[in-house]
Every structure is written in C-alpha cells, then in structure tokens.
Amino acid sequence: MRLIMKKPNNIFKIPGFFLILIFSAYLIEGACFRLIDRYATWRLSLAWGKPNRPQENKLLRKLPLDHFYECPTNESKPSHLGYWLEKEYNYSKKIFSFSRPLQDNYKDFIINKVDPLNGVKISDYGEINGLILPNLKKYATEADVSNSLARRVGDPIETAKAIFIKVIEQNDADLKENESKILESNFAYLAKKGFACTVLPVFSAEDLVDKVSRFKNAEPELAKYLFAWGAGKAATFLMKSCELQNGLWNGIILTEPVEFTPVSNEVKNLPWVFFDVGEEIKFEEQKLSIIYKWIETIRLSKNIYENRLSGLIKNEKSDSSFIGMPSIFASYIIYAQKFMTEIIHDKIGLTHLGSFEKNQPSVNSTSFDYQDMKSEMVKILGSDEIDKPSIKPKYDCEIVREYREMNSKNSDLDKVSNRDIILKLGLKFEEMDKSVLEQVKLKDPLFYRYYNSLRALEDSPLN
Numbered sequence: 001m002r003l004i005m006k007k008p009n010n011i012f013k014i015p016g017f018f019l020i021l022i023f024s025a026y027l028i029e030g031a032c033f034r035l036i037d038r039y040a041t042w043r044l045s046l047a048w049g050k051p052n053r054p055q056e057n058k059l060l061r062k063l064p065l066d067h068f069y070e071c072p073t074n075e076s077k078p079s080h081l082g083y084w085l086e087k088e089y090n091y092s093k094k095i096f097s098f099s100r101p102l103q104d105n106y107k108d109f110i111i112n113k114v115d116p117l118n119g120v121k122i123s124d125y126g127e128i129n130g131l132i133l134p135n136l137k138k139y140a141t142e143a144d145v146s147n148s149l150a151r152r153v154g155d156p157i158e159t160a161k162a163i164f165i166k167v168i169e170q171n172d173a174d175l176k177e178n179e180s181k182i183l184e185s186n187f188a189y190l191a192k193k194g195f196a197c198t199v200l201p202v203f204s205a206e207d208l209v210d211k212v213s214r215f216k217n218a219e220p221e222l223a224k225y226l227f228a229w230g231a232g233k234a235a236t237f238l239m240k241s242c243e244l245q246n247g248l249w250n251g252i253i254l255t256e257p258v259e260f261t262p263v264s265n266e267v268k269n270l271p272w273v274f275f276d277v278g279e280e281i282k283f284e285e286q287k288l289s290i291i292y293k294w295i296e297t298i299r300l301s302k303n304i305y306e307n308r309l310s311g312l313i314k315n316e317k318s319d320s321s322f323i324g325m326p327s328i329f330a331s332y333i334i335y336a337q338k339f340m341t342e343i344i345h346d347k348i349g350l351t352h353l354g355s356f357e358k359n360q361p362s363v364n365s366t367s368f369d370y371q372d373m374k375s376e377m378v379k380i381l382g383s384d385e386i387d388k389p390s391i392k393p394k395y396d397c398e399i400v401r402e403y404r405e406m407n408s409k410n411s412d413l414d415k416v417s418n419r420d421i422i423l424k425l426g427l428k429f430e431e432m433d434k435s436v437l438e439q440v441k442l443k444d445p446l447f448y449r450y451y452n453s454l455r456a457l458e459d460s461p462l463n
Contacts, residue, residue, distance in 0.1 A: 037101035043067075044098045051342040054304040069094035071308065073296045081288035085281070085313070088295070092312040096328070099335060103327035109189045110324065116188030123158075125222075128215045130180060131198045134160050134191045138221065142452040143437070149221065161194030162225035162250070162337045166325075167208060167234040170201035186325040193334050196222055205240035213245055224435075225340060227333045229325065231255035231276075243267050251336045253329050260290040263297050270298050272310040272336050274329065279315055305339045344435060395419050395454075397446040419454060426451035 032039040047067035049055035061068050072087040109116075121133045138159045140150030150157055164187075168179055179199045180187075187197035202208040216223040226249050230238040235257035241248060243261065247269035255276040263270070273294060281287055295311035314328065395418035403421060407413050426447075429436045441448040 033098070035101055035104070037105065040098040040101050048304045048308075051303070051305045051339045056304060066094040066097040071095075071299065073292070073299055077292070081285060081292055082282040084292065085277075085288060088313040089315055092314055095308050096312060096332070099328070099331040102331045102334065106189055106327045106330050109192075110185045110327075113185055113188065116185045120188060120191055125215060125219055127211045128198060128200065130176075131163075131196050131222075132187045132191050133158060133196050134194045136160055136194060142456060144221075146452065146455050147220075157221050159221040160196040160224070161341070162196075162227055162333070163223050164190055164195045164197045164333060165212070165226070165228040166197075166199045167228050167230040167238055168199060168201050169233045169237075170203050170207075176201050183324050186330065190330065190334070195227075195333070195337075202234070202237060205237040205244055208237050209241045209244045209248060212241075213248060216248075225250045225337050227251045227253075227337070229253040229255070229329060230257075233258045236261065242270060250340060251333055253332070260287045262290050263293045270294070272306075273298060273312075274332050275311075275313040276329075277313060277315050281315075303343060305343065309336065309339070395422055395450050397422075397450060398444040399425065399440070399447040419450075422447060422450050423454050426455070 033043055034040075044067060047057050047060050047065060049057070056068075069091055072084055072091055075087075078084050117132070121135060123131055123133060125131055136159045137156045140153055140155045140157050142153055144150045144157060145153055166179060166183060168175055176199050183197075183199065190197050200208070200211065202211065212226065216226065228238055228249060229252070230236075232255070235254040236259045238249075238252050238254060239257055239259075239261035242252070243264050243266075246267060249271040251272040251274075253274045253276065256278055275291055275294075277291070291313070295313070298311040299307050301307050301310065312332070397418075400418045400421050403425065404413060426437070426440075429440055437448070437451075
C-alpha cells in the first residue's frame with residue numbers, strides 16, 4: 001500500500017522540479033537584464049541584431065520582451081492624441097528598459113562622487129567656452145595637417161566621441177556659472193564616457209546655430225556628433241535650429257518647450273529626439289499634433305535601432321535624489337552615440353546622422369558603389385579644363401581602376417591621368433563629409449595615401 005502511494009508523489013515531483021527550475025531561470029534572467037549593463041545590451045543585440053546589421057529575432061519576438069513593444073505610430077492615429085500620448089509613455093519605458101543598469105551606475109556616480117571635476121581638463125574654443133574635455137587624443141595625419149588641425153604629422157589632437165551641450169537662454173550673467181555648477185557631476189560622468197560637455201547661453205535659435213556650426217567647422221575632431229538639451233525657451237530654440245540648419249544635431253532632448261515648432265517638409269535630417277513633457281499637455285491638441293508629426297517623421301528609417309529609439313517621450317518627474325541631468329537623458333545620449341557610430345561604420349549618409357545634404361548620394365563602406373555617383377562624377381571631371389598628359393599610367397589603385405572600369409565607354413577618360421581622377425574624387429569625398437574619406441581609407445588605403453600626398457603638393461607654397 002505504501003509503494004502505491006509513493007508513485008503519484010514521484011510523478012508530481014519531476015514536473016514541479018522543472019517548473020521551479022524554469023521560474024528560477026526566469027527570475028535570474030530578469031535580474032541580470034535589470035542590473036547588468038553588458039547583459040542588457042547583449043540581449044538587445046540578440047533581439048534586434050547589431051546596429052550595422054539589424055535583424056529582428058523572429059523566435060524571441062514570440063516572447064513578451066520589452067524589445068518588441070509595438071510602436072504607437074504604427075497604429076491608426078486616434079481621434080484625440082491624448083490617448084496616443086499614454087501609449088507613447090509606456091512605449092518609451094519598455095523600449096528603453098535595457099538602459100536601466102547604466103542609469104543606476106550614473107546615479108551612483110552623481111550621488112557618491114566628491115569633487116568630480118578634479119583633474120578634468122577644461123578649455124575655451126571661441127564662444128564655446130568652459131568645455132569639459134574627456135582627455136581623449138589622436139595623432140595628426142597628413143590630412144589633419146592639410147586641414148590646419150595640427151602643425152606636424154604625429155602631433156596630439158584633442159578629440160571626443162561627441163559634444164553634449166546644455167543650451168540655456170542668455171538673460172542673466174550668472175546663469176551659465178550656476179548651471180555649470182549644478183551639472184558638474186553630470187558632465188564629469190559623461191566625460192568618463194568620452195563626451196565633451198558645456199553650458200551654452202544663446203539669445204535665439206539663429207544665435208545657437210551660428211555658434212554651434214562655427215565650432216563644428218573649426219573643431220571636427222571634437223564635434224563628430226552633437227547632442228543638446230534645452231528646457232523652456234531654450235528647448236524652443238533647439239526645435240527651431242533643426243529647421244534653420246539641416247542636420248546640425250545628432251540628438252536633442254526637449255524639456256517642456258515654450259513653443260512647439262512644426263516639422264517643415266523641407267527638413268529631411270531630423271535628429272533623434274527625446275521629448276520631456278508635462279501632464280497638462282494631454283489636453284493641448286495643437287502641441288500634441290506637432291509632437292506626433294516630429295515622432296512620426298523621425299521613425300521613417302528602416303534601421304531597427306533608429307526606428308525604435310529615435311523618438312521617445314516621457315512625463316515622469318526627475319529623480320529628486322540628485323540635482324542636474326536625469327539619468328534617462330544621460331543614458332539616452334550615451335547609447336544614441338554608440339549606436340550611431342556602429343551604424344555609420346557600415347553605412348555613410350544616414351538620414352538622422354546629418355552627414356550630407358539631401359541631394360548627395362550615399363556611400364556604403366562595405367560595398368563601395370560608384371554607380372550612385374556616376375552622374376555627379378561625370379560633372380566633376382568635366383567641369384573644368386583637365387590636363388591631358390601623354391604619360392604612362394601611375395597612381396594606380398583600386399578605386400581608380402573601378403572608376404575607369406565603370407566609365408570604360410567614355411573614350412575621353414583615357415586622356416585623363418590617374419592623378420587628376422584621384423584629386424577630383426578625393427575632393428568630392430571631402431566635400432561630402434570627413435567621415436566619408438575615412439571610409440574610403442578602409443576601402444582603398446593606397447587611394448587615401450595618394451590623395452593626401454597630392455593635396456599636400458597642391459597646397460604647397462612652391463606650387
């Protein structure tokens with residue numbers, strides 16, 4: 001009788017054991033995702049693929065993971081946008097939940113760090129003064145010397161992963177100093193992550209564009225990526241600046257703008273945007289309509305990372321345990337820069353990176369396609385008189401051979417030297433964006449060396 005009673009107990013023990021095991025694994029996995037940054041980003045890449053090779057994991061999509069939370073702008077637009085806004089709040093929490101370990105790390109630093117700017121270098125760059133630098137350097141190349149970024153090859157050049165600017169309205173002489181003091185711990189953390197940071201007072205959107213664009217042109221090694229945060233009137237300046245200069249910013253954070261600037265049809269290179277709005281906006285249909293248009297336009301990209309992270313909205317009050325920049329904003333710009341960098345390594349000229357004007361072709365670094373540039377290159381080579389020397393071919397390299405092969409039906413091209421082709425194409429690449437030439441360097445190092453040498457000769461005072 002005892003033996004008969006034991007059998008059903010054993011039958012139930014085995015499934016119970018596996019249920020406990022599965023539940024324990026579920027709890028451990030959830031804890032790792034919540035607490036360990038490396039694991040959280042690994043699970044993100046497992047779900048979405050790498051930023052430069054995005055591919056949604058169809059198997060994981062069947063699970064109720066935050067990474068696959070449905071984007072509200074994919075659904076039909078509600079009659080009143082207040083309903084849509086609630087969905088956007090939930091969407092932002094879910095889709096950006098992988099950042100919580102980094103947010104914890106950031107909060108710990110802000111709360112516990114004593115004298116955070118001790119040993120940090122701070123420099124002035126014209127009207128961009130008090131710039132906190134991340135102590136990153138590169139050594140000057142021939143291209144840097146020719147672009148007047150250094151005196152000699154091998155000289156150290158100050159560099160940064162990105163610039164972060166807290167934009168404020170210039171209406172008080174002491175305001176910048178006070179704001180800088182409040183944000184010094186926040187800036188120190190970002191400097192650890194490779195960001196240069198500053199507070200920038202401006203009078204208007206035009207003033208903002210003027211100061212930032214001149215700095216960007218003068219310091220390309222520091223201003224590879226530009227991020228900014230503004231509140232109130234400064235947030236309005238940031239919104240307007242996107243229309244005044246196409247592709248100026250890579251990412252912006254807007255806390256309760258005084259006025260909401262509508263998206264113009266002419267603006268194609270909108271940055272990634274994080275809206276921080278108050279509860280009362282639920283009833284302001286006109287403002288909601290403008291926000292909706294911004295978010296909808298930004299999410300047009302087919303890249304998963306851009307599509308799902310380029311437009312977020314929150315309405316939660318900042319953590320009162322510390323003063324300054326909320327942890328969700330800091331983690332947002334850190335991840336945005338990281339993902340943008342990985343994306344651009346594979347694909348130059350992305351919409352949201354603002355690298356080129358809208359009429360310029362894109363260049364793919366892994367498959368360098370000159371067909372897209374054919375009509376443009378024909379114009380370049382035919383735009384002025386080119387010497388047609390009867391000399392043996394030299395300056396031979398892969399890009400020149402590909403270009404000649406692509407235009408093999410053009411008999412006049414035989415009369416043009418490789419030297420002139422290198423100069424003309426190289427100058428065009430530089431006009432597009434500095435990063436394009438870097439991709440060319442990966443594609444064909446010999447072309448890159450030839451071009452820099454020829455540029456140096458062209459710029460020589462002896463010529």
